[in-house]
Amino acid sequence: MQPTADPRPTPAHRERQRDEPPPQAGDLICGQCGAGNIPTRRFCRSCGSSLVDARAVPKPPWWKRLFTRRPQQQPNAGDRPARRQWRRPGCLVPLIVIAVVLGVGYALRSHAGEALESVRDRTSKTEQVHAVKVTASSAQEGHPASLAVDGTTDRYWAPAEPGGGEGEFLEAVFAEPVRLVDLVLYPGVAPVAERFLTQGRPREVLVAVTAGDGKVTTKTLRVADEPGKQTFHVPVSDAVRVRLTVRSAYGTGPAKRVALAEAEFFKRR
Structure with a gap:
């Protein structure tokens, strides 16, 4: 009688490597190693585990994305630093949105007052x-x-x-x-x-x-x-x-x- 083979051991939980980039919004997080994967993958790109039960990184709301600066890519060792170019200030988009809202509100202030008076005319006695x-x-x-x-x-x-x-x-x-x-x-x-x-x-x-x-x-x-x-x-x-x-x-x-x-x-x- 041949001895029965031991069942295949469950792979231990692997930690994500330190030099691996953090998961982005919408990525599937591997339950075994914690690596981020694009939503179209079925198996982890790092450890090969199934991504059937993997959870997705939620996307932040639109208003929070306006005030979130994108992470800067660090240069590799030995690379010549790129020439510094003009970059859009992180607060420029919120300032434009606020200016547009204030401008529209100022332009429509008279129409809003007329609309309020019209409602009062219909609901009040004469x-x-x-x-x-x-x-x-x-x-x-x-x-x-x-x-x-x-x-x-x-x-x-x-x-x-x-x-x-x-x-x-x-x-x-x-x-x-x-x-x-x-x-x-x-x-x-x-x-x-x-x-x-x-x-x-x-x-x-x-x-x-x-x-x-x-x-x-x-x-x-x-x-x-x-x-x-x-x-x-x-x-x-x-x-x-x-x-x-x-x-x-x-x-x-x-x-x-x-x-x-x-x-x-x-x-x-």
Whole structure:
């Protein structure tokens, strides 16, 4: 009877040689000798052990890689040192990233403020703000500018001269700056259908809102040729004056004038 052969001994754990380069991010670490291997290898390049259960060196996050300097390669003994060349400072990339972020933030600061105000406009309640002074470019006798803000819709403002009314305007002044949100118009002489067509109606109106610092914000409104309330969103902060200028009108004629029954202004609470 032949003696049974001893089982092949398990190879002892080998330590990584000192002159061997350290494992890089993504390398597979051999469980026997600790050598680093590229991810595509199946067996260790140093000891030949299987890399099935080898763990990979994790990659650091991107923000940490920005501040990590690459290791310098040491020259071999007897080699002539390479001529020193200009190298990019290690802090250059982080400084560029910070500068770009600050530049974009500065450029978009106004848009961010407008977006915040828009959200507040949608989530807050509004209330009507009354003008303390109302003037007009001209007015027909018996139809002064004050009738466009008197709280009723059966009386109206009309310019002095008949026709299309191009360039005629109505201007309202507030007692203090407000966050203007909406403008409501009642075109024509009244919201009643029987009277609506008896005079001209504004079709295109240029709204110019003046803020407390003198800045003017303009917006062109397209008014539908139908009686009743029409609401327009005109968001402007610190509004102190609103001018409504007629650009064009419906139903004009030599004996008709452009009429505006009522103009209402709403601010954010």
